Amino acid sequence: MGDFWPVADVLGYLGGSWRVERAVRDLASGAEGRFTGTTVFGPLEEPGSAHGLLHRESGTFVWQGTPRPAERTLRFLSGPSPSTAVVQFSDGRPFHDLDLSTGRYVADHPCAADLYRGEFTVFGQDRWRTVWRVGGPAKDLVLTTDYTRLT
Template sequence: MGEFRPVPDVLAYLSGHWRVERTVRDLAVGDRGRFEGTTVFGPLEGGGLLHRESGTFTWRGVARPAERTLRFLPGPGGTAHVRFADGRPFHDLDLTTGRHVVGHPCAADLYRGEFTVRDEDHWRTVWRVRGPAKDLELTTGYARVG
């Protein structure tokens, strides 16, 4: 496990501003896209963090504004319960070993995510999405700002 940095409290680690770079690959047809922007993990009323991501997503040569919001709620032992903006469950997040693998079924598709922490200021996610209409890989690098 030497390549991953253990995180005893995921909410404390994530709190703050992050620069985000994401590549999106459509493995079925070979298209590639890119998202560049920022993510802010700020205090959430009642406890936890509100994750706000905003930036520009470029797909097939067309750049568009993109954003998303998630809620990171306190879990046991320094973990978190991740929820969509509307409160629906997404996945749990346990970075106590510096690495966590999750699955999330979404309609007929299955999302498999791997979260890894490199150091105090860098972490990444890799989501693999498979289903009847999707065959995607999304790789996101986060670098702390400030």
């Protein structure tokens, strides 16, 4: 898929609710899992915080046939230009930068001995994807997440 959709305003683009479908593959063991749920990008309501969005993901993660509830929260803060954002974990630790001005971006996040490399691709107003490749001494994973706008 070579047709990327440039995003001039990342926070404006992401705002709202998205259906999430994530495939998780452990390349070392061959194990597979799947997450299905929703992500809501809503206002970041923290006194004194920068302009941004609170990303709340919730759903069900099925790993080797066993379903479990799963959720995560991230913060997407305004970057140096409208097409960029600074992504943080919910506790404020840095995760990665994001620049969707061309509709595609690659970000790295070192975590202990592992490296997370994420590729973000926007396909249109209502569809985007992330592919995270996680490599290190204890991990060899690929996580592919498709987002489809609900509202």
